[in-house]
Amino acid sequence: GAGVSQTPSNKVTEKGKYVELRCDPISGHTALYWYRQSLGQGPEFLIYFQGTGAADDSGLPNDRFFAVRPEGSVSTLKIQRTERGDSAVYLCASSPRWSGSYNEQFFGPGTRLTVL
Amino acid sequence: AQSVTQLDSQVPVFEEAPVELRCNYSSSVSVYLFWYVQYPNQGLQLLLKYLSGSTLVESINGFEAEFNKSQTSFHLRKPSVHISDTAEYFCAVSRGTSYGKLTFGQGTILTVHP
Numbered sequence: 001g002a003g004v005s006q007t008p009s010n011k012v013t014e015k016g017k018y019v020e021l022r023c024d025p026i027s028g029h030t031a032l033y034w035y036r037q038s039l040g041q042g043p044e045f046l047i048y049f050q051g052t053g054a055a056d057d058s059g060l061p062n063d064r065f066f067a068v069r070p071e072g073s074v075s076t077l078k079i080q081r082t083e084r085g086d087s088a089v090y091l092c093a094s095s096p097r098w099s100g101s102y103n104e105q106f107f108g109p110g111t112r113l114t115v116l
Numbered sequence: 117a118q119s120v121t122q123l124d125s126q127v128p129v130f131e132e133a134p135v136e137l138r139c140n141y142s143s144s145v146s147v148y149l150f151w152y153v154q155y156p157n158q159g160l161q162l163l164l165k166y167l168s169g170s171t172l173v174e175s176i177n178g179f180e181a182e183f184n185k186s187q188t189s190f191h192l193r194k195p196s197v198h199i200s201d202t203a204e205y206f207c208a209v210s211r212g213t214s215y216g217k218l219t220f221g222q223g224t225i226l227t228v229h230p
Contacts, residue, residue: 004159031215042120042206042220043160056217091160095215102148102167103214107160 002026004108006092012114013082021077021111025094032075033105034067035091043091049075082115089113118143118209122221130229131199137192137224139207146212149190151181152220155203163205166190167212177201202228 005024013019025032031050035043045059049069060066064082069075079086089112093105123138141147151163164175171183181192190207207221 033217035218035220040222042122042208042223043218045217045219048215048217050215055215059217093160098214102165104162104165105218107152109159 004092004094004106006090006108006111008111009109010112010114012116014116015082015084017082017115019079019082019113021079021090021113023075023077023092023094023108025073025075025092026096026106027073028096029094029106030072030097031095031103031105032069033093033095034075034077035093037089037091037110039088046077079113082113084115087113087115118147118211118219120207120209120219120221122207122224124224125222126225126227128227128229129197132196134195135193135197135201135226137205137207137226139190139192139221141188141190141207141209143188143209143211147209148212149181149183150208150210150218151175151179151190151192152206152208153203154206154223160206163192197226197228199228199230201226 007022033048034046037043048056051072064080066078089110091110092108095103121140149166152160153163164173166183174180179194204223206223208218210216
């Protein structure tokens with residue numbers, strides 16, 4: 001079946017602009033995660049949704065970052081007033097409905113954001 | 117809070133040689149431990165995980181990792197590597213619950229030379 005998809009695959013923008021990054025999780029997956037991977041680093045957690053609500057947004061770096069998941073499926077990560085330091089690969093992952101002690105996170109290919 | 121340290125940023129080896137990628141973690145609560153692999157131009161894939169039970173876990177392609185609670189380590193090993201194992205490997209930890217964020221290490225680039 002289809003995996004997690006993310007669009008666009010690449011996004012180049014100018015400092016100060018607004019961007020939206022989209023994540024389509026695996027069908028039926030209730031949990032959705034956003035991570036950010038800067039060059040030479042491991043992914044860093046941003047936010048986690050369970051259904052439509054954000055269960056943990058402790059990783060969002062500041063109020064320029066916001067994410068939504070209005071219907072419990074597709075999610076959009078929104079970044080206002082982009083800065084050069086926001087340049088990174090943004091990863092999305094989804095997990096299935098609770099099925100035991102741990103629910104694996106399946107990752108998408110990522111969106112590479114470059115802020116000029 | 118949890119943290120993960122991968123002690124080697126790059127590990128070059130020759131084909132058919134053994135390899136060990138080191139990972140140490142810190143946490144004040146019980147955790148689950150993972151190794152993810154990222155092949156060139158591909159997304160992250162789960163390689164193996166430790167949740168509970170036997171401290172030695174194995175993957176389908178010959179990797180194994182051992183959870184050592186006293187040393188807070190989860191090193192990844194393979195007795196004989198192939199060219200196709202060339203990739204970046206990430207160690208990760210999460211709280212011991214069914215859902216929750218992953219905390220990743222910085223990654224280790226494994227390069228297998230012929």
